[in-house]
Amino acid sequence: MKPPHIGSVVEWHQDWSYYPLTNRDSVSILFYLDDASVENGCLQVIPRQHLQPLMDHTTGGFFRGKITEKVDESQALPLEGKAGSVIFMHCMTPHASLTNTSDKSRRTLILSYRAADAYPIYCGVMSTSADPHLRLVRGQYATAARVTERHIPIPRYETKVASLYELQEQARSAEKK
Ligand SMILES: O=C(O)CCC(=O)C(=O)O
Numbered sequence: 001m002k003p004p005h006i007g008s009v010v011e012w013h014q015d016w017s018y019y020p021l022t023n024r025d026s027v028s029i030l031f032y033l034d035d036a037s038v039e040n041g042c043l044q045v046i047p048r049q050h051l052q053p054l055m056d057h058t059t060g061g062f063f064r065g066k067i068t069e070k071v072d073e074s075q076a077l078p079l080e081g082k083a084g085s086v087i088f089m090h091c092m093t094p095h096a097s098l099t100n101t102s103d104k105s106r107r108t109l110i111l112s113y114r115a116a117d118a119y120p121i122y123c124g125v126m127s128t129s130a131d132p133h134l135r136l137v138r139g140q141y142a143t144a145a146r147v148t149e150r151h152i153p154i155p156r157y158e159t160k161v162a163s164l165y166e167l168q169e170q171a172r173s174a175e176k177k
Contacts, residue, residue, distance in 0.1 A: 001107055002041045007100030011066040011168050017155060020123065023148040025115035026091035033107040037080045041097045043087060044076045046101040050092035054153060060094040063155035065167030067094060117142035123154045125161055134158040
């Protein structure tokens with residue numbers, strides 16, 4: 001939800017950093033419920049970066065919920081679209097969105113999918129918190145995990161497990177000090 005004039009900024013991040021899986025076969029589907037433009041904070045992505053290793057989301061060994069290394073924003077692509085537009089975004093695609101500076105709301109419905117054999121890597125309560133909402137929507141339950149990754153960073157929270165908005169806000173406050 002990005003209400004007119006107050007919708008928060010979402011800083012650059014890759015979703016896989018929040019929920020590491022045994023492989024990268026996961027995608028988020030974003031449905032724009034309102035017309036989305038740069039002015040009301042449409043999604044922005046860095047195309048093709050999903051083929052690269054996960055970028056750093058930490059400082060001092062703690063997970064900050066945002067990319068902490070330099071992001072080449074000259075590559076950023078704003079995804080403007082009419083209400084009803086659908087975006088398919090890979091879990092390794094860096095993405096962000098700006099504040100809503102307009103008088104129009106920007107609402108988005110986001111559903112996340114993963115391959116049945118893309119199993120969550122255990123990293124505390126976050127590994128199981130989505131379980132009540134999980135549904136197998138196609139194919140069979142996987143009896144084995146398919147492991148394609150050799151290096152899987154585990155998000156370590158400095159204080160407590162927090163949402164994207166809380167983590168990014170905490171990181172901004174710490175940077176100002
Ligand atoms: O809706 C947005 O602007 C960003 C959403 C997002 O970053 C996410 O769901 O991971």
